[in-house]
Amino acid sequence: MNKIEKITVFGGVGKDGQKEKVDRFDLCVGDIISIVGPTGCGKTTLINDIELFANQNTPSGRRVLINDEPIDEDFSFDPSKHPIALISQHTNFLSDLPVGEFLEIHAKVRGGRDIEKIIAETIEFANQLTGEPIIRTTSMTELSGGQTRSLLIADAVIIGNSPIILLDEIENAGIHRTKALELLKGYDKIFVFVTHDPRIALLSDLRIVMKNGAMQKIIYTNLEEKNAAIELKLIDDIMLELRNNIRKGEIISEQPFKMLINELA
Numbered sequence: 001m002n003k004i005e006k007i008t009v010f011g012g013v014g015k016d017g018q019k020e021k022v023d024r025f026d027l028c029v030g031d032i033i034s035i036v037g038p039t040g041c042g043k044t045t046l047i048n049d050i051e052l053f054a055n056q057n058t059p060s061g062r063r064v065l066i067n068d069e070p071i072d073e074d075f076s077f078d079p080s081k082h083p084i085a086l087i088s089q090h091t092n093f094l095s096d097l098p099v100g101e102f103l104e105i106h107a108k109v110r111g112g113r114d115i116e117k118i119i120a121e122t123i124e125f126a127n128q129l130t131g132e133p134i135i136r137t138t139s140m141t142e143l144s145g146g147q148t149r150s151l152l153i154a155d156a157v158i159i160g161n162s163p164i165i166l167l168d169e170i171e172n173a174g175i176h177r178t179k180a181l182e183l184l185k186g187y188d189k190i191f192v193f194v195t196h197d198p199r200i201a202l203l204s205d206l207r208i209v210m211k212n213g214a215m216q217k218i219i220y221t222n223l224e225e226k227n228a229a230i231e232l233k234l235i236d237d238i239m240l241e242l243r244n245n246i247r248k249g250e251i252i253s254e255q256p257f258k259m260l261i262n263e264l265a
């Protein structure tokens with residue numbers, strides 16, 4: 001297959017069988033998008049449809065095109081070349097290999113050259129996202145939720161070199177979200193975030209709003225929203241610092257917050 005430049009999703013039906021309000025959207029290399037909506041509204045289902053290259057063969061009846069072409073019904077990717085990486089909401093490892101060996105196997109399967117360098121780069125990338133650094137000799141099953149997700153993201157970006165990366169609610173894993181978005185923006189890929197996090201949503205180019213299994217509307221992030229995301233960073237930083245202090249076992253005083261609230265009021 002040629003290089004993936006674009007994916008197109010054609011709407012199908014929601015849970016009630018009614019046609020989706022959004023009948024089509026296109027994603028091009030370099031786009032970062034979010035999928036938002038209440039719990040159970042079908043966000044995971046939408047990214048699963050993308051990962052499966054749905055062709056009216058899933059309950060939603062959606063259709064996915066790549067570079068304006070459909071994928072044949074019986075088409076299956078060589079798993080080592082699958083162009084989509086899905087970092088799912090619930091990740092469990094069956095493999096108890098040490099991190100380094102796991103990455104080495106993947107890098108070899110992907111035909112990577114300078115394996116040692118790639119492994120080091122992947123772990124370094126992951127460690128920018130997680131609070132507690134990942135050590136190469138730790139076994140995969142011993143990683144925390146946040147470490148696991150961080151490693152999978154790094155693995156998908158650096159070793160997998162996947163052009164399309166789907167991330168299901170990374171915020172719950174305690175990943176450094178702002179850092180993740182900053183790092184990911186440096187890569188020419190399509191990123192799709194399922195998220196309940198306002199910052200991720202506002203830092204995306206657009207967001208798809210879902211309800212009752214159906215895509216309701218597409219909102220393109222305007223300048224005002226982008227500015228709001230920058231302001232929001234202040235609140236985020238305060239929460240991060242608070243979290244760090246609590247993690248370190250410090251006692252929190254109310255004074256700085258009172259001052260801040262007074263300032264904002």
Ligand SMILES: Nc1ncnc2c1ncn2[C@@H]1O[C@H](COP(=O)(O)OP(=O)(O)OP(=O)(O)O)[C@@H](O)[C@H]1O
Nearest residue numbers: 013014015038039040041042043044045059060213
């Ligand atoms: N278009 C659809 N047609 C039929 N069933 C659907 C559709 N969309 C979602 N569903 C069903 O609704 C249920 C909830 O969907 P899903 O898990 O995708 O929600 P979610 O938004 O990811 O929720 P959460 O925020 O809790 O992760 C699933 O059982 C899914 O199969």
Ligand SMILES: [Mg+2]
Nearest residue numbers: 043044089168
């Ligand atoms: Mg979900």
